[in-house]
Amino acid sequence: MRRPVWLALLILVTFVVGGCVGASAIIPAAAVAYKGASKAAEASRPINDSEEYYVGRAVAARILGKYKLDQDPKLTQYVNEVGDTVARKSSRPNPFKGYHFAVLDTQEINAFACPGGTIFITRGLIQTCKNEDQLAAVLAHEVGHVANKDGINSISQARWTQVFTSMGTEAAKQYGGVAGNLVGLFEGSIDDVFKTIVVNGYSRTAEEAADAAALTELTRAGYDPNAMVILLTTMEAKGAGASSGIFKTHPPTSERLAKVKASVGQSPAESQGEKIRTERFKKIVS
Numbered sequence: 488m489r490r491p492v493w494l495a496l497l498i499l500v501t502f503v504v505g506g507c508v509g510a511s512a513i514i515p516a517a518a519v520a521y522k523g524a525s526k527a528a529e530a531s532r533p534i535n536d537s538e539e540y541y542v543g544r545a546v547a548a549r550i551l552g553k554y555k556l557d558q559d560p561k562l563t564q565y566v567n568e569v570g571d572t573v574a575r576k577s578s579r580p581n582p583f584k585g586y587h588f589a590v591l592d593t594q595e596i597n598a599f600a601c602p603g604g605t606i607f608i609t610r611g612l613i614q615t616c617k618n619e620d621q622l623a624a625v626l627a628h629e630v631g632h633v634a635n636k637d638g639i640n641s642i643s644q645a646r647w648t649q650v651f652t653s654m655g656t657e658a659a660k661q662y663g664g665v666a667g668n669l670v671g672l673f674e675g676s677i678d679d680v681f682k683t684i685v686v687n688g689y690s691r692t693a694e695e696a697a698d699a700a701a702l703t704e705l706t707r708a709g710y711d712p713n714a715m716v717i718l719l720t721t722m723e724a725k726g727a728g729a730s731s732g733i734f735k736t737h738p739p740t741s742e743r744l745a746k747v748k749a750s751v752g753q754s755p756a757e758s759q760g761e762k763i764r765t766e767r768f769k770k771i772v773s
């Protein structure tokens with residue numbers, strides 16, 4: 488799916504003005520010239536949070552080209568409440584525009600974390616969860632990917648250097664129009680992230696780090712981290728022989744399970760709080 492022109496322009500404007508956002512932002516000519524002069528320095532700097540957000544938004548749009556958004560407002564609100572609860576306890580509680588959680592209307596078992604904090608979970612994965620603590624475990628894992636910047640880091644350094652190097656000259660030359668080369672480069676950056684999160688998956692190291700982050704978030708937020716062990720056990724059974732969805736992009740569930748089990752203690756008896764959370768979950772997820 489081609490990116491709409493307005494989005495390409497929006498990303499371009501955001502990158503050029505560096506932090507000033509909005510489709511109506513105006514690029515001062517002096518800023519363009521200045522950016523052109525400092526392009527060498529730009530090429531070596533890391534991607535900032537607002538740039539990450541806009542790349543993430545384009546990646547999210549691409550995911551919505553592949554999957555249908557679930558329209559149940561109660562379910563979406565609930566997923567956002569649970570997601571925000573764990574995200575607040577993460578190592579990155581405040582990305583540029585906060586976290587946003589959305590449900591994809593598919594039976595596929597999957598979840599995606601776009602750079603900057605847009606997180607998708609499929610209805611199939613929600614229904615695999617037996618209670619709120621397990622749903623929180625999935626969302627905490629995805630928040631872990633955002634906090635660790637795994638998505639944005641999947642853009643190759645070579646591509647990024649090319650983006651920054653072209654930026655000054657292209658923006659100055661084609662100010663007021665669509666800078667074709669830049670749009671192409673942004674498309675490439677978005678491709679890098681999309682392919683990583685939807686097709687190829689992150690490295691094992693990144694997955695282990697996201698699982699570890701999830702356990703910390705769950706514990707801090709008052710959820711039972713053992714929910715992750717129970718969910719992975721269910722997923723291991725469901726995923727036997729499966730090579731699609733989350734089973735394709737993540738390390739074997741048995742490996743994840745062994746590592747997570749090793750760092751989680753014995754599950755406490757079901758608390759009153761957990762009972763209430765499970766009832767809430769069952770009311771909304773049918």
Ligand SMILES: [Zn+2]
Binds near residue numbers: 628632694697737
């Ligand atoms: Zn993951």
